[in-house]
Amino acid sequence: MTDAAELRRRTQELLTAYPPASTDRLDFLKARFDAGLAWVHYPEGLGGLGAPRSLQAVVDAELEAAGAPDNDPRRIGIGLGMAAPTILRYGTEEQKQRYLRPLWTGEEVWCQLFSEPGAGSDLAALGTRAVREGDAWVVNGQKVWTSSAHLARWAILIARTDPDVPKHQGITYFVCDMTDPGVEVRPLRQITGEAEFNEVFLTDVRIPESRRLGEIGDGWRVAQTTLMNERVSIGGMRLPREGGMIGPVSKTWRERPELRTHDLHQRLLKLWVEAEVARLTGERLRQQLVAGQPGPEGSGMKLAFARLNQEISGLEVELLGEEGLLYDDWTMRRPELVDFTGRDAGYRYLRSKGNSIEGGTSEVLLNIVAERVLGLPAEPRTDKDVAWKDLAR
Amino acid sequence: MSTQPDLLYSEEEEALRAAVRDLLTDHCGAPDVIARTESDTPHDQELWKLLTDGMGLAGLLVPEDRGGQGASHREVAVVLEELGRAVAPVPYLTSAVVATEALLACDGSAGLLTRLASGRTIGALAVALHLTPGAAFPVVRVEDGLLHGGLTGIADASAADVLLVPADDGGLYAVEADAVTVVPQVSLDLTRPVGRVVLRSAAGHRVGDAEPAVRRALRAAAGLLASEQLGLADWSLTETVRYLKERTQFNRPVGGFQALKHRLAQLWLEVVHLRAAARGAADALATGEDVDVSVAVAQAYAAPVAVRAAEEALQLHGGIGMTWEHPAHLYLKRAKADSLAYGTAGAHRAALADLVDLQAP
Numbered sequence: 040m041t042d043a044a045e046l047r048r049r050t051q052e053l054l055t056a057y058p059p060a061s062t063d064r065l066d067f068l069k070a071r072f073d074a075g076l077a078w079v080h081y082p083e084g085l086g087g088l089g090a091p092r093s094l095q096a097v098v099d100a101e102l103e104a105a106g107a108p109d110n111d112p113r114r115i116g117i118g119l120g121m122a123a124p125t126i127l128r129y130g131t132e133e134q135k136q137r138y139l140r141p142l143w144t145g146e147e148v149w150c151q152l153f154s155e156p157g158a159g160s161d162l163a164a165l166g167t168r169a170v171r172e173g174d175a176w177v178v179n180g181q182k183v184w185t186s187s188a189h190l191a192r193w194a195i196l197i198a199r200t201d202p203d204v205p206k207h208q209g210i211t212y213f214v215c216d217m218t219d220p221g222v223e224v225r226p227l228r229q230i231t232g233e234a235e236f237n238e239v240f241l242t243d244v245r246i247p248e249s250r251r252l253g254e255i256g257d258g259w260r261v262a263q264t265t266l267m268n269e270r271v272s273i274g275g276m277r278l279p280r281e282g283g284m285i286g287p288v289s290k291t292w293r294e295r296p297e298l299r300t301h302d303l304h305q306r307l308l309k310l311w312v313e314a315e316v317a318r319l320t321g322e323r324l325r326q327q328l329v330a331g332q333p334g335p336e337g338s339g340m341k342l343a344f345a346r347l348n349q350e351i352s353g354l355e356v357e358l359l360g361e362e363g364l365l366y367d368d369w370t371m372r373r374p375e376l377v378d379f380t381g382r383d384a385g386y387r388y389l390r391s392k393g394n395s396i397e398g399g400t401s402e403v404l405l406n407i408v409a410e411r412v413l414g415l416p417a418e419p420r421t422d423k424d425v426a427w428k429d430l431a432r
Numbered sequence: 433m434s435t436q437p438d439l440l441y442s443e444e445e446e447a448l449r450a451a452v453r454d455l456l457t458d459h460c461g462a463p464d465v466i467a468r469t470e471s472d473t474p475h476d477q478e479l480w481k482l483l484t485d486g487m488g489l490a491g492l493l494v495p496e497d498r499g500g501q502g503a504s505h506r507e508v509a510v511v512l513e514e515l516g517r518a519v520a521p522v523p524y525l526t527s528a529v530v531a532t533e534a535l536l537a538c539d540g541s542a543g544l545l546t547r548l549a550s551g552r553t554i555g556a557l558a559v560a561l562h563l564t565p566g567a568a569f570p571v572v573r574v575e576d577g578l579l580h581g582g583l584t585g586i587a588d589a590s591a592a593d594v595l596l597v598p599a600d601d602g603g604l605y606a607v608e609a610d611a612v613t614v615v616p617q618v619s620l621d622l623t624r625p626v627g628r629v630v631l632r633s634a635a636g637h638r639v640g641d642a643e644p645a646v647r648r649a650l651r652a653a654a655g656l657l658a659s660e661q662l663g664l665a666d667w668s669l670t671e672t673v674r675y676l677k678e679r680t681q682f683n684r685p686v687g688g689f690q691a692l693k694h695r696l697a698q699l700w701l702e703v704v705h706l707r708a709a710a711r712g713a714a715d716a717l718a719t720g721e722d723v724d725v726s727v728a729v730a731q732a733y734a735a736p737v738a739v740r741a742a743e744e745a746l747q748l749h750g751g752i753g754m755t756w757e758h759p760a761h762l763y764l765k766r767a768k769a770d771s772l773a774y775g776t777a778g779a780h781r782a783a784l785a786d787l788v789d790l791q792a793p
Contacts, residue, residue: 292790299793307790308781312732319708319729323439330440339701402694409693413673413700416688 041079041090043097049088050076050101064108068144071107077143081127085139093329110145113376117187118142118149122195125265129212129253138193138214150191152182152215152239153262157432159184160403163206163259164422164430167241169198169213176200176213176251178221178244184397188224188237189373191217195265196246197258202428209427210258214250221245231389232369235377269398277325278318284348284387285314287380288355298358307358310351317343335412342401342408345394352387359384437715437726439708445510452489452514455482460518462759468521469622469762475591480522484551490528491549493536499546505652509659509714516663519762521623523554523588529656531555534596534604534649538640544594544606556592557649558629560585564775565650565727566783571598571642578633579605587773589614589627597631598642605636621769623762654774655713655727658734662710664767665703665741668760672696672745679750692748699744702737709733725787732780735771742767 057070071077072086076098081087102109112119119142126138141147158165167180178198188194194215201209215222221244226234253261281289292299292307320343324336356363367383379387395401409415422430441449459479468474484490492508494500501507508529515524532548534557535541547553559569562585572581579599589595595612597605615628639645673696676687686692709730716726742764746753753760771777785792 289788289790296791296793299791301793304785304790304792305781308732308785311788311790312729312781312784313705315729316705316709316733319437319439319712320705322436323708323711326436326438326440332440336704339697339704342701343705405694405697406690408697408700413693413696415673415677415693415696416685418688418690 041088041094043094046076046079046088046090046094046097047101049074050098054102054105054107059105059107065144065146067108068110069140071102072140072143076102077110078123081139085127085135086143110143115142115145115148116376117151117191118147118193121151121265121269122149122193124268125195125212125252125261126214128264129261133249134214134252142193147192148187148190150185150187150194150217151265152185152188152194152196152241153265154184155181156183160400162262163210164427164432165197165199165210166432167196167198168202169200169211169246171200172245174248175245176211176248178213178215178241178246180241182239182241183227183236185224185237185239186235187375188217188239189226190375193217194239195252197262199427200258201256203426204256205424206422206427206430207259208256210262211255212252212258212261213246214252215241215244215246216250219244219246226371226373228371230392231386232366233372233374235374266399278321280315280318282318283314283344284351284355284379284391285311287384287387288351288358291355291358298360303354303358306354310347310354314347314351317347335408338404338408338412341398342395342404345391345401348387348391348394352384352391355384356388435721437712437719437721439711439715441510441711442506445507448507449510449514451487452483452511453517455487456514456518456520460520462519462762463757465519465521465623465762466757466759474521474622474625475523475588476521479520480524480551480554483522483524484528488551489524490532490551492528493532494545494549498542498549500549505656505717506714509656509710512656512659513663513666513710516660516766517667519623519664519759519766523556523591525653525657525660526556526588526624527551527554527592530557530649530653531592531594531596533652534645535639537645537648538604540637541606541639544639547594553593554588554591555594555596556586556588557646558583558586558589558595558597559646559650561587561624561626561769561774562772562776563650564779564783565647565654567650567775567779569598569642569646571600572631574599574601574603575633577635579607579631579636580633582628582630584617584628585626586614586629587624587626589629590616590625595629596639596645597629597636598646599636602641602643603638604640604642604645606639607631607634607636611635619769621765623766624769650774651723651727652717654731654780655717655723657770657774658706658710658713658730661734661738661767661770662703662706664763664770665699665706665738668738668741668745668763668767669696669699669703672699672748675749686748695744695748699741703741706734706737725784728780728784728787731775732777732784735767735777738767739764739771 053074057067075088077086079088079090079095080092155165169176169178196213196215197210199209200211221242223240225238227236227238228234327334366385410417491500492503496502535545548555572579593609595607597607611634613630617626619625679686713726713730716723746760752758
């Protein structure tokens with residue numbers, strides 16, 4: 040059994056063998072992975088030690104104190120949060136060995152090819168086809184809302200391999216090489232002016248059979264692992280008081296008394312309270328996870344943060360008065376990650392509109408909470424026993 | 433703030449919850465509570481005896497060497513959740529929390545504190561229920577060592593054996609109930625009635641200074657009231673979900689309509705948040721860390737959620753929710769009265785403006 044003391048000892052060993060000050064960043068990250076200190080709850084040989092997940096904090100604290108480099112987790116969030124848990128659960132031994140180490144060190148960025156123009160909330164309606172040809176699958180279709188596609192080496196991809204069965208049954212899960220011929224990434228300019236997302240066109244892309252993840256036709260079940268991890272990571276951040284969007288607006292309020300009005304004061308206080316309570320709810324969820332008693336609270340955190348971000352950033356634009364009429368920069372750029380704090384209030388206001396859409400719309404999440412948490416009857420379904428090819432499109 | 437509050441329930445707290453809930457299930461059914469509200473004795477004295485004599489719950493906040501259980505606000509919060517869930521007509525918040533906290537701030541109160549901890553004596557702080565912690569409170573006159581005056585809006589006054597009365601000399605006086613006249617007022621909340629206390633040359637015993645005692649009592653009350661509100665809201669949600677799974681209209685369970693599912697999911701989310709806020713306040717009171725902000729946050733959040741939960745329960749029950757025999761109205765009345773008790777959400781937000789430096793224009 041690996042306990043906190045043992046992890047501290049191993050961490051110190053790593054720091055002695057690879058002093059952060061004199062070691063190349065990537066070399067250090069590779070050594071950390073090989074020492075099993077990347078994600079301690081992963082198996083030995085795959086960057087972990089099979090230790091309790093909660094003990095990761097012990098390692099992180101020691102490394103931070105020693106000034107060790109990190110792997111820039113926000114930049115590689117899709118790999119860490121979505122691809123890795125799915126590969127760990129469904130991948131073959133060869134796949135785990137091939138993908139996990141460069142994924143974790145950040146050498147290889149991942150993206151996620153799920154959503155399509157005609158399959159967003161109804162993701163299982165997707166129409167991208169994968170047809171078996173010998174030892175490979177030939178893929179054709181179009182994906183959308185793909186963050187990091189322009190930076191990614193690999194993608195997790197779901198595609199339809201059998202149109203003659205109901206929609207959830209005919210899907211298969213693959214790892215797609217983004218450098219393969221036939222993969223075309225086009226920036227998708229958004230409401231903010233920048234192109235954080237992409238469209239990805241797949242034309243006769245050949246994916247070897249060895250890059251299938253899970254069984255043929257079992258892709259929907261595999262994708263559930265990915266999506267569950269996405270929602271947990273969207274809602275499960277640990278925040279200090281005023282750590283979220285309420286921080287910048289509170290700061291402006293304190294520093295610029297000339298902007299204050301009674302109406303804005305009432306709304307600010309109300310949102311400050313809600314932000315603090317949401318923070319406590321996230322903290323309570325985290326404590327439940329550490330105690331090994333995950334609650335259903337996670338299903339709702341994303342809903343709460345989406346609404347809060349939108350209301351707070353809207354208030355912030357109003358608070359700024361004349362400045363609220365301005366926008367920092369409409370230049371079309373392709374950022375590596377979403378940077379709420381590096382941009383101004385107008386950007387925050389516009390970008391937060393996506394919080395209630397990305398990773399499942401708030402309306403669909405409310406249905407999920409009502410059905411899975413409260414046990415209310417499911418929505419009536421007309422697509423359940425119908426072959427995908429016979430569905431309305 | 434480096435440390436995070438402990439927001440979970442311990443195993444002991446869950447065991448306590450189970451014991452209190454079992455007892456309330458057996459002895460505090462809604463039809464009896466409704467019938468009692470129209471009787472001469474709105475408080476359930478037998479239930480009080482079971483909770484205090486039987487389980488020792490009145491002494492949770494009192495140290496063991498003064499006859500109590502030496503527990504903390506965390507355990508009291510769990511008891512209040514269950515009492516809220518049952519809208520139990522017992523003076524627990526007023527006696528075991530408010531009066532007890534007031535006495536804990538006083539030096540000359542050891543004997544009385546022990547009596548309150550046993551539950552055989554019920555105490556009430558003679559400060560109006562709606563007052564915010566830190567607000568100015570009315571006092572009575574002291575003349576020749578006797579007390580004169582009248583105080584209104586005193587919660588559970590009619591159940592009290594001893595009233596703790598603030599006077600114009602800055603003292604807090606313990607006055608036995610037979611030395612005063614309690615005039616019941618017609619209360620919005622039938623299960624926590626308020627009354628007017630009249631003192632005509634009443635003899636009292638000075639137990640300490642009123643100001644710190646009242647402040648401490650009201651702050652603990654405001655923080656722990658959030659747990660009672662959580663219990664109320666949780667009952668409202670749970671009972672409405674249960675009903676909407678059974679009730680059919682248009683040949684479908686009503687709970688299958690998306691408009692209603694979304695309302696209930698939204699309410700669930702707010703109850704989940706309320707639980708974190710209430711736990712935060714209870715833990716802060718227990719540890720003494722970050723108390724003022726935690727209490728103000730919890731109270732600013734709790735009242736609107738509890739009221740909305742009760743209002744949603746009533747609406748979603750349809751016509752039956754409007755009837756006297758269905759308990760929904762008890763919860764609505766308690767939730768609305770609670771939204772005034774120990775300061776409104778607005779008053780707590782105003783307090784926060786100072787505490788976290790978000791000043792008004």
